[in-house]
Amino acid sequence: MTQKMLEQSRRGFQYVFENYPLYDLYQSGERVHPLLAMHEFLNSEEFLQFAREVTGLPSIAFADSQATKYLPGHFLTEHDDNVAGKQRLAAYVFGFTPEWRADWGGILQFIDRDGHVAEGYVPKFNVLNLFRVPQKHNVSYVTPAATQARYSITGWLRAGDH
Numbered sequence: 001m002t003q004k005m006l007e008q009s010r011r012g013f014q015y016v017f018e019n020y021p022l023y024d025l026y027q028s029g030e031r032v033h034p035l036l037a038m039h040e041f042l043n044s045e046e047f048l049q050f051a052r053e054v055t056g057l058p059s060i061a062f063a064d065s066q067a068t069k070y071l072p073g074h075f076l077t078e079h080d081d082n083v084a085g086k087q088r089l090a091a092y093v094f095g096f097t098p099e100w101r102a103d104w105g106g107i108l109q110f111i112d113r114d115g116h117v118a119e120g121y122v123p124k125f126n127v128l129n130l131f132r133v134p135q136k137h138n139v140s141y142v143t144p145a146a147t148q149a150r151y152s153i154t155g156w157l158r159a160g161d162h
Contacts (some may be wrong), residue, residue: 002062017074017139023064023155027162038153039065039096051157054130057089062162065155070106074150075141078111080134081156085107097123097153105148111136123131 017029030036041047042063052060078087081091093108099105100123108129112118120140121129133156142150 008009013077013079015074015076017076018069018071021069022066022153035067035153038067039063042153042155048157051092055090055132055157057132057157059159060089060157061159063092063155063157065107065153068108068150068152070139070150070155071140072142072146075105076139078138079137080136082134085152086156087159089159090130090132090157091135092131092157093121093129094128094153095124095127096153097148098125099148100124100150101146103143105140105142106146106150107140108137109140111138123152 020033020035022033022035025033026036028041042065042127048060048063050056051063081088102122106123108121108123109117110119110131121127
């Protein structure tokens with residue numbers, strides 16, 4: 001399985017990280033897990049209005065979300081979040097990693113037209129990264145030297161109905 005995953009990452013989109021699908025659970029009627037309060041916050045009119053103003057995208061209607069945990073060996077290859085039918089307008093990463101070193105990897109990296117890293121953001125606690133879709137980005141490989149996990153709530157601000 002590891003070999004297949006590595007082959008796929010060499011040719012195209014691939015990811016290895018743990019996730020908890022908050023949006024899917026909420027849509028199925030789950031309301032007990034404490035992380036679902038974050039999903040409700042992301043879908044509050046106050047946060048959605050903030051996102052509309054910051055992005056300049058008045059058609060943002062709702063947020064979907066997932067909790068993510070990156071451990072050593074985890075990564076997310078280059079992609080642009082543009083998935084047909086999903087109506088993703090912007091993406092976000094809420095950081096919940098208390099202490100992190102840049103040399104541990106796990107960096108949210110934005111890729112320019114020439115394939116170079118144009119910007120990179122080291123995981124931090126209580127930080128919001130918000131960007132329009134489509135935009136090429138990745139999360140760099142988390143090195144074996146990392147002594148803790150990289151935690152975040154991620155997802156997309158979307159148009160249309162839930």
